[in-house]
Amino acid sequence: MTEAMITMSKIxxxxxxxxxxxxxxxxxxxxxxxxxxxxxxxxxxxxxxxLMNMIGCLDKPDSGQYMLGGSHIDKLKDxxxxxxxxxxxxxxxxxxxxxxxxxxxxxxxxPLLYRGVKTKERHARALECLSMVGLAERARHQPNQLSGGQxxxxxxxxxxxxxxxxxxxxxxxxxxxxxxxxxIMNLLIKLNQNGxxxxxxxxxxxxxxxxxxxxxIRDGKLQEGEHI
Amino acid sequence: xxxxxSIKMAIRNILGxxxxxxxxxxxxxxxxxxxxxxxxxxxxxxxxxxxxxxxLGTNLITVTITNTDTHFTMDxxxxxxxxxxxxxxxxxxxxxxxLRNGSTSSQVSVTGTTSGYQSIRNLTVKEGxxxxxxxxxxxxxxxxxxxxxxxxxxxxxSPINKTVLIDGERYTVVGVLNSKGGxxxxxxxxxxxxxxxxxxxxMKTTYLTQFYAQAENQNSVNWAMAxxxxxxxxxxxxxxxxxxxxxxxxxDAMSSVTGTMTMLLAGIAGISLIVGGIGIMNIMLVSVTERxxxxxxxxxxxxxxxxxxxxxxxxxxxxxxxxxxxxVGIGIAASExxxxxxxxxxxxxxxxxxSAFLFSAVVGIVFGVFPAYKASKLNPIEALRxx
Numbered sequence: 001m002t003e004a005m006i007t008m009s010k011i012x013x014x015x016x017x018x019x020x021x022x023x024x025x026x027x028x029x030x031x032x033x034x035x036x037x038x039x040x041x042x043x044x045x046x047x048x049x050x051l052m053n054m055i056g057c058l059d060k061p062d063s064g065q066y067m068l069g070g071s072h073i074d075k076l077k078d079x080x081x082x083x084x085x086x087x088x089x090x091x092x093x094x095x096x097x098x099x100x101x102x103x104x105x106x107x108x109x110x111p112l113l114y115r116g117v118k119t120k121e122r123h124a125r126a127l128e129c130l131s132m133v134g135l136a137e138r139a140r141h142q143p144n145q146l147s148g149g150q151x152x153x154x155x156x157x158x159x160x161x162x163x164x165x166x167x168x169x170x171x172x173x174x175x176x177x178x179x180x181x182x183x184i185m186n187l188l189i190k191l192n193q194n195g196x197x198x199x200x201x202x203x204x205x206x207x208x209x210x211x212x213x214x215x216x217i218r219d220g221k222l223q224e225g226e227h228i
Numbered sequence: 229x230x231x232x233x234s235i236k237m238a239i240r241n242i243l244g245x246x247x248x249x250x251x252x253x254x255x256x257x258x259x260x261x262x263x264x265x266x267x268x269x270x271x272x273x274x275x276x277x278x279x280x281x282x283x284l285g286t287n288l289i290t291v292t293i294t295n296t297d298t299h300f301t302m303d304x305x306x307x308x309x310x311x312x313x314x315x316x317x318x319x320x321x322x323x324x325x326x327l328r329n330g331s332t333s334s335q336v337s338v339t340g341t342t343s344g345y346q347s348i349r350n351l352t353v354k355e356g357x358x359x360x361x362x363x364x365x366x367x368x369x370x371x372x373x374x375x376x377x378x379x380x381x382x383x384x385x386s387p388i389n390k391t392v393l394i395d396g397e398r399y400t401v402v403g404v405l406n407s408k409g410g411x412x413x414x415x416x417x418x419x420x421x422x423x424x425x426x427x428x429x430x431m432k433t434t435y436l437t438q439f440y441a442q443a444e445n446q447n448s449v450n451w452a453m454a455x456x457x458x459x460x461x462x463x464x465x466x467x468x469x470x471x472x473x474x475x476x477x478x479x480d481a482m483s484s485v486t487g488t489m490t491m492l493l494a495g496i497a498g499i500s501l502i503v504g505g506i507g508i509m510n511i512m513l514v515s516v517t518e519r520x521x522x523x524x525x526x527x528x529x530x531x532x533x534x535x536x537x538x539x540x541x542x543x544x545x546x547x548x549x550x551x552x553x554x555x556v557g558i559g560i561a562a563s564e565x566x567x568x569x570x571x572x573x574x575x576x577x578x579x580x581x582x583s584a585f586l587f588s589a590v591v592g593i594v595f596g597v598f599p600a601y602k603a604s605k606l607n608p609i610e611a612l613r614x615x
Contacts, residue, residue, distance in 0.1 A: 058528060058608050079532050086530020097525045097612070101244055113233060114530045162530070 004067075005165060005197050006032040006055065011064035013050055013220075024050040025061070026220035032199065034165070037192040039200040039211035047220040049170075052201045056089055056168050057081045069165050086114050090159025094171035096151040098143040104130060104154045105139040111162035129157040133187060149180035156187060167191065167198045173207055185210050238543040241515075242550070252511045253551030255504025256588050260555025261562060263497035263584045264576075268563040270493060272573035274486040278479060283408060286475050287443040288348060289453055291460070295469035299435035302424075304463055308441065311455030313448040318345035320438040321427045327371075327420055328393040329381040336377055337419045338394065340427020348442045351416060356388045356403030363402075363423040370426070372403040376417040394420070395430065449474050498587070504551065505591035512544050512599035516606075523603050524611025533604040540600035541593060548592025552585040559584075 013025040024047045032038050042048040053059035054066065057073055060081075066073040069088055076084065090111075091097075098107045108126040117125070130136045133153040143151050152172060159167055169188065173181035189210060192198050200211055205226060208214050216227040242249045291308075293300045302319065309317040321340035326333050345351070346358040354375060363370050371392060378387050378401075387401040399422070408416050428434060443452035453472050460470050516523070523536055531539075559581075563574040 053609050056528070058612075082527065082530055082532040085528060091528050093612075097521070097528075099522055099525060101240065110526070111529050113230065114526075114532070114535055116230065119230070119233065158529070 003034055004031050005034040005036070005069060006030065006199075007065070007067040008054075009065045011054060011061045011066060013047075013054065013059070013062050023047075023220045025054065028064070028220070028222050030215070030222060032197065034197055035192075035195055037189070037198045037200070037210075037212045039202060039208035039214045040217060041202060041205060041208045041214060041226060042217035043203060046217045048201055048203075048217050050220075051217060051222075052168065052170050052199075055166075055199060056091060057084045082114075086111055086162060088165045090162060090164040090167045092152070092155055092159050092167060092169040092172045094174040096143070096148075096155045096175070098151055098154055098158075100143050103140050103142055104135065104146065104157075107143070107154055108158045108161050110158060115162065125161055126157075129160045130154070132160060133157045147180075148176050149183055152176060152180075152184050153187065156184075156191075160191070165197060167196055169198065169200045171202050171204075172200070173204070174202075181207070234538060234542050235546060237539065238546045241543055242547055248511065249547060249550075252507050253504075253547060253554065255507045256501060256548050256551030256591065257504075257555045257558060259497050259501035259504050260552050260584045260588050261557075261559035262500065263494065264556060264559025264581055265562040265566070266493045266497070267490065267580050268559070268574040268576050269566055269572065270486060270489055271575040271577065272567075274482065275575050276573050277482055281475055281479055281482065283350065287446050287449050289441040289443060289449065289456065289472060289474045290438070291441060291456060291470060291472050292438050293436065293464075293470045295464055295466070296435075296437070298464060298469070300437070300463065301435055304459075305436065305439055307462075308439070308456055308459045311452065311459050313443055313452030313455050315442045315444045315452075316344040316348060317439055317441045318342050318348050319424050319436050320345075320440060321424060321431060321433065321436065322438070323427075323431045325395050325420075325430070327373075327377065327381060329387075329390070332381050334377060334380050334418075336374075338422060338427065338430070339419060340422045340424045340431065342424050344442075345421070345440065348440045349416065351408065352406045354404045354406045355386060356401070358403055358405075359421055359423045364425050367425045367429065368423055369397065369399045370402045370423065371399040372405060372421040373401055374405050374415070374417040374419045375407040376415070377420060378404045380418075394422075397430075443474075449476070497584070501587060501591050504588075505548070505595035508544050508548055508592055509595035509599060511547075512540060512596055513602070515543070516540065516599050516603040519603075520606060520611045520614045523606050524608050524614065527606070527608035528612060536606075537600045537604040540603045541596045544596025544600065545589060545592045548596075549585070549589045551592075552588030555588065556581050556585055 008028055008030040011025050011028040015022045015024055028051065040048060040051060050059065054061060061074055064074065068084065071084060073084065105126045108129050109122045112122045112125060127136060127139060130139050133156050135150060135153050135157065138146060138150060146154065173184050176184060185207060188198055202208050214226050216223045216225065218227065305317055305319055308314065318341050323338055324335060325338045326335045341359065342364055343358060343360050358372055359370065371394065373387060381387065381392060382390065387404060390401050391398045392401060405416060422430065441452065441456055443449040453474060456472050461467065464470055526536060560576065566572065567574045
């Protein structure tokens with residue numbers, strides 16, 4: 001049996017929306033093993049984004065327990081959460097979220113910068129990650145000189161740079177055409193085959209089906225399998 | 229996070245928005261350059277004044293009589309010369325007259341005095357001699373010329389034993405003084421000196437309104453001043469009728485004036501620096517709002533609050549220090565321009581430049597704190613959601 005990378009038990013998160021209390025996450029239990037490729041599907045407003053923020057350590061639960069690679073996330077301070085994000089999680093966003101003023105290589109270096117890695121080592125690592133996604137020759141380009149697919153690949157390289165335990169992809173193909181989406185998904189599948197844990201959040205079942213396991217979220221509740 | 233990389237990043241952000249950065253720095257530039265230029269000019273002029281005051285010698289005492297109803301004569305002056313601590317005295321009878329040599333003429337200050345004047349005022353003779361006791365006794369029509377005046381009237385020729393016309397009367401030139409430079413509007417270079425008795429006749433007056441006294445040495449100045457006052461009080465009952473001033477008093481008054489001026493200038497410049505700092509804060513706040521998404525991305529990637537704080541703080545500090553550096557440069561350029569156009573002396577002080585620069589850096593950091601704090605407090609989830 002493989003070890004559990006993520007263990008969530010009875011996670012709750014509520015928001016006040018006007019007079020209504022919204023249960024964004026309602027007693028969620030979720031276990032994800034190391035090396036898994038899990039997709040989380042759900043319509044908008046289902047609590048999908050909240051769950052992703054929770055897994056990504058951007059948000060803290062109101063109650064419940066969250067263990068990530070041996071750390072009790074629900075008990076950590078902001079500063080420690082930042083360190084967890086830096087070391088254990090690689091974010092891939094729908095709209096790439098690259099910094100426009102930096103080159104591709106510099107974007108990839110960012111997670112290492114906040115870790116205090118030396119300049120030379122950072123450069124080497126950035127190039128290594130860019131060649132992993134097949135963009136080594138574009139290292140000096142700025143994001144606006146790259147196509148959408150290339151930008152997303154730079155973002156994936158950035159997510160890989162810090163050697164995180166989890167790649168957390170939020171609608172990674174949402175802003176791409178079907179052909180580039182395919183390329184990106186193949187890249188993620190390949191990364192998973194190399195042993196990386198990938199969590200994919202999407203509303204697109206065709207994308208979700210590429211994952212080994214699918215869980216559905218609706219009205220803040222989680223179910224195994226596709227239930228849309 | 230690596231400091232050098234952060235500074236590079238800050239510089240890049242500043243250069244990425246040149247016009248805005250320049251306008252933001254302008255307040256600091258104006259502040260720093262005005263401090264440097266104004267203080268350089270101020271210190272320059274106070275230095276030239278104190279130099280010329282010093283050149284008169286520090287044991288010089290100037291007595292000015294303001295009461296013209298009771299006449300002060302040479303007899304009174306002889307009493308003063310007997311006062312304790314007084315080495316010598318010299319009367320000063322001054323007026324303005326036109327000196328003419330052929331077709332060249334010049335209107336200058338003419339001083340009637342005795343031979344003691346030369347040593348009291350530290351004057352040296354280039355050619356010939358100063359007025360003597362014999363000239364005084366026999367009311368000789370002789371004149372000693374200042375160096376500039378000699379050049380004006382006689383060009384390169386030696387004026388000794390030549391004659392000049394003073395208000396139409398013929399005087400023989402017996403000496404020319406060495407150049408001494410200006411002293412508070414009264415330059416001995418552009419003046420003529422006559423025997424006291426001759427000058428009395430020229431100016432048609434018999435009494436004195438001013439005389440110089442020399443103390444025996446620097447330590448006896450106060451003693452001599454007390455002695456002079458005692459003698460003066462025998463003639464004048466009201467101490468407001470005369471004033472006894474030594475060079476140190478003049479210097480002190482001067483330095484207190486320049487001190488106040490300096491404080492005022494520094495205050496004004498400080499205010500403009502603070503206004504510049506507010507400009508920086510304003511722009512940094514705008515920048516934080518504009519870059520909310522960037523802050524969100526950086527936080528998601530693992531930037532801690534202090535990383536974000538440092539980033540914006542450094543940007544504000546670099547911006548203001550850049551402004552400070554430009555200000556130092558422009559300040560020096562402006563002072564040089566002043567010196568070359570007006571011809572005044574300027575004195576640069578490293579400490580003024582360093583403190584103006586440091587103050588600009590402090591202003592940047594102080595006014596950068598609030599925007600940086602605001603940036604660091606942003607919630608990454610909301611920041612990422614911003615378009």
